[in-house]
Amino acid sequence: MRTLAALAATALVFIPALVVPGTATATRGIDWGACTDQSFVEAGAECGHLSVPLDHDDPTGRQVQIAVSRVKHKVPSSQYQGVLVTVSGGPGGSGLPFTTLGSQVPGRAAEAYDWVSFDPRGVGASKPALSCDPGYMTHNRPHYVPRNQADEAAWLARTRKYAKDCGAKNDPALLANIKTTDNARDIDLIRAALGVRQVSLYAVSYGTYVAQVYSALFPSRVRRLVMDSSVDPRDVFYRINLNQNIAMNRNLRAWMDWVARYDSVYHLGATPSWVRQTYEAQLKKLAAAPAGGLVGPSEMADAFIPAEYSQASWTTVAEAFASLVAGDWNPVKELFEAVQGPGNDNGYAVYLATQCTDVRWPAKWEQWRADAWRTYRQAPDFTWLNTWYNAPCLDWPVQAGTPVNIDGTGVPSALLVVETEDGAEPFPGSIEVRKRFPGASLVALPGGTSHATTLSGNTCVDSKIADYLLSGALPARLQGDRPDTTCAPPPLPVPAGA
Template sequence: MKRTFAAVAVAGIAAGCLVMPSAAAAPATGFTPAPIHWGDCTTSKLEAAGAQCGFLAVPLDYADPGGAKISLAVSRVEHKTARSQGVMLVNPGGPGASGLGLSVLGRSVPDHAGDAYDWIGFDPRGVGSSRPALSCDPNHFRYDRPPYVPATPRLEQSWLDLSKSYAAACAKNGALLQHLKTTDVAQDMESLRKALGEEQINYYGFSYGTYLGQVYATLYPQRVRRMVLDSSVDPRDVWYRANLNQDVAFNRNIKIYFAWLARYDSVYHLGATEDAVERLWYGQLAALTTDPAGGLIGGDEWTDVFLQAGYYRSGWVKLADAFADWVHEGKWQDLKSLYDATGKGGDNGFAAYLGVQCTDVQWPVNWDRWRLDNWSAYLRAPFETWGNAWFNAPCLFWPAEAGTPVTVDGSKVAGALLIDETLDAATPYAGSLEVRRLFPHASLIAEPGGTTHADSLSGDACVDDQVADYLAKGALPARKPGDHADTTCAPLPDPVPAGASAAKASG
């Protein structure tokens, strides 16, 4: 669901497995974790924040709490006030993203409102520094991949073969592959609560982390104190439909980016209208598909690089510079650096993403369904549709049995703060409206017209001050009747490139 080079939040988806029921009853695990033995952290960022690190042992299979154990990597930055407001668990999304470093997030909350919490970062099972960590095929995202758009039966079969091969390579992870559902991770959070000796947790989730929060709150509503969900996943659409919805949304957002480039044609000379920039971009896609820049940056890499423009406006200038340097001077090295920074070469994150998405719910098992749905989406949204389809296609062959998602129900949760930009492409805004409906004591802050994904605590004072108020005092914006946001904030303004004229900048 989330593939990004942005930092932290900000910075998109078996035989013998435990299939969780769809009812909202908390699973009885009978597992009591041992306390975490805290020690020094090994990363400079965590060291500088005074964090402590350790491991939490949890059951591989919560249906067999006395059986095999795995270890979750955990970090903690303790509260700095005389009175503690408890622990704040954080998840950055993905699924498959490392959250170990997110224990530093508290310092981004305005007015020191985060100082009263113990901020807890953790790598979910199979991810990052947790043990064991998933790995399938580190060469899957090599530079010589077939073009995304399967214009011929041969290209389609090439991608199906690659997807089947990747799924088969993942089978070497053994029993872990059977226990990677969101429900498993939610149970790990409950074990983490117990190990920390807390009656309740506070929780801050971004992107996929909002779905994890929804599931935890459904299973353990009495354990939720305060909860912030930034850019909510629509629980009705996990996960096949969610990815098709993304295709349409990202196509809209790339057009918004093309219009921004046209606005600054005096700087970039890539076209004076959105249509002109779009024609140039797709022309480069076709050319690079035939003749990769530097023998490395083909049409697939070109698409992957510019997908980031649909996620985050903060990278628009850097992408525009690389676009212009390639078109006008033939410089491709920055494109390679941007591609490498997407993290697509990171096998662990991709494997863990699939491990969750492919088993949370059964994907269509008939390729004809995928082919029809994705060609239909492509006709409306050509930018990302087939790249997204092949990113998820290993689910067609996944060597672990799918489960049944919980029916999300937040009615027993005392309160939650929801945040979303209305043109968020990775988790379309309809998801936040649906979560607001399912959590009747929650309030939603909307940012009309914003296209950035999961960017709270990134400098928008209107949003961040309300986060601080909620964390400090439990104060939520007054909930309004109807199916809409409870309050709004203007999103951060679009970036202005160096050298832009004042007239263009004021637009």
């Protein structure tokens, strides 16, 4: 389930919001102090760390530190709605950028809550932070699509070494305790440290799976629950990635269709097939001679991932593509570096530490290979990219566990939101979550291809979120496995000069 940390954080900029030394005061187990991020300061946030057990089965044993932030409510106590915890995507996405998310809720709904955000264990400002090989996401890597046995062997050697480095450079006990269940239990300790009986949750992308697990483990402690772009609990995580390959590839084709409409701006082809030919020609050119010795076909494929996640990225990716065709490869290089973050593998290390240990993956490379080539026939642009991204799970140094059975019958209500052509978390996942949460209502955006876009200015969606947070009001639940109401997705972007 490749939800890149930079994208899963919904494009919010992350600057570690560490406590200023000497300003902290102890409050119910959290050492609160001043934040250093200016946007957090302007929002009136406070920041701190909470000590939690490394192993929740050994509560008095070794501890790790969870970085936490809070923006307090601004309404009278008679209107106070309690604590709302935001749950970030990934796995591996920083949660602290969501500190200011409440400011995007229309009306006064956000002011009725304490908005609490956190970096999951191993991530960002939480301590210790995982890292395995900061140079792994480097330039000019092997060709994603194996052209021969040597390409396949090169990637298997790379992924095997990454898994080995993770085991060598990190405490095995830490690697064994970064499961989704650990994140869910950390949320419950945040709740306890804040001295409240219940919390509301606002979860996006992978964070929706954390919320599902929390709801299964602690149903009576969930007050209200918003899930944007829900993980399909049936398929964690190997089959989710196979499904994602097809959905992401479809969205790349949708972007190419859009590019063709604006050939007068981008000059990449006046038909989708022409744009496709231009794309494939550039891949072949870079395979023969990486641009600047840095940007090969694998880097180009990664640079185009934002277009598969969000229509808001379509113009940026198209401009970089046009520059590449015109001979300037720097914009594609910059996009690749923004997506993969060479020199910092924290998000990727945590992604694998969670997904590889939440559930057992197929143990034989032969099955991975067969499934990849089968899926490749439908999704040639994303399948092998995603296969190699997850392949360290073949050799992960700690044992996998058993996933929690997701049962939302004990949760009184939930609001689900999804764009029906979401590539990262395909639409059937939200339908399945709705089935498992009888108190849930699902808002669908038909035809939208973007991922995790709530509170980004869609009045129809955002007003429903505000109403639910303020009063608990939900769209009426309909019969059958379908959305309960719809909102129009944002209009497609129009490039400058069109």
